[in-house]
Amino acid sequence: MRADVVTIFPAYLEPLRLSLVGRAQERGTLDVRTHDLRAWTSDVHRTVDDAPYGGGPGMVMRPEPWDAALLEIAASDPARRPRVVVPTPAGRPFSQRHAEELAREPWLVFCCGRYEGIDSRVIDTWADDEISIGDYVLAGGEVATLVILEAVARLLPGVLGNSASAADDSFSDGLLEAPVYTRPQVWRGAEVPAVLRSGDHAAVARWRRAQALRRTLLRRPDLVEHAELSDADRAVLEA
Numbered sequence: 001m002r003a004d005v006v007t008i009f010p011a012y013l014e015p016l017r018l019s020l021v022g023r024a025q026e027r028g029t030l031d032v033r034t035h036d037l038r039a040w041t042s043d044v045h046r047t048v049d050d051a052p053y054g055g056g057p058g059m060v061m062r063p064e065p066w067d068a069a070l071l072e073i074a075a076s077d078p079a080r081r082p083r084v085v086v087p088t089p090a091g092r093p094f095s096q097r098h099a100e101e102l103a104r105e106p107w108l109v110f111c112c113g114r115y116e117g118i119d120s121r122v123i124d125t126w127a128d129d130e131i132s133i134g135d136y137v138l139a140g141g142e143v144a145t146l147v148i149l150e151a152v153a154r155l156l157p158g159v160l161g162n163s164a165s166a167a168d169d170s171f172s173d174g175l176l177e178a179p180v181y182t183r184p185q186v187w188r189g190a191e192v193p194a195v196l197r198s199g200d201h202a203a204v205a206r207w208r209r210a211q212a213l214r215r216t217l218l219r220r221p222d223l224v225e226h227a228e229l230s231d232a233d234r235a236v237l238e239a
């Protein structure tokens with residue numbers, strides 16, 4: 001997958017060199033190219049913003065540098081058309097399903113807005129998705145792009161060491177994951193649940209499912225409503 005990121009703060013994307021996403025880049029599974037929007041300004045001050053029409057606080061990102069940037073990036077591979085993603089608190093909520101969908105795309109372009117946002121005509125012209133990562137406001141789209149790219153990159157073929165772990169994730173079955181433990185068997189007086197040490201794989205699976213169900217009911221009852229539940233699941237929830 002290729003991912004282009006357009007921002008006025010390219011340094012914000014440096015963490016993508018690290019860890020799992022960094023290794024995916026080294027292996028050639030993912031090719032992230034970060035671009036400074038100011039490269040597509042034409043005035044001496046390299047201005048990217050202006051006052052909002054209609055008044056109000058803050059500034060709005062001017063359309064011309066965005067259009068020039070997106071035209072040049074799109075023209076770099078005329079055989080394909082990138083999927084253009086604009087992270088914004090006014091977007092549709094990001095979800096694991098959304099990440100799975102983006103992970104199937106060969107080419108993504110992220111447009112990181114700052115200030116009060118990007119002139120809406122750029123969005124209308126270019127954006128395939130406007131995505132919010134949650135109900136709070138960040139200073140710009142850069143951190144949201146990091147979040148979305150990490151969620152997508154770990155779904156790319158060969159990125160996770162154990163491909164079973166993506167299928168096991170919280171949300172992939174619509175529920176939160178069960179708690180996990182490692183050694184020592186007793187730590188600060190707290191013992192690892194005996195079933196996990198029993199060697200009974202079916203019993204472990206039943207325990208994990210029950211834990212996932214109870215935890216989800218407690219923390220995210222909205223998810224339980226949409227999960228596919230067996231009769232055994234319903235019995236756990238009613239207990």
Ligand code: 6GU
Pocket residue numbers: 086087088089091131132133134135136137138139140141144
């Ligand atoms: Cl995608 N951008 C910004 N600036 N704030 C956000 C967000 C995105 N998602 C939640 N808050």
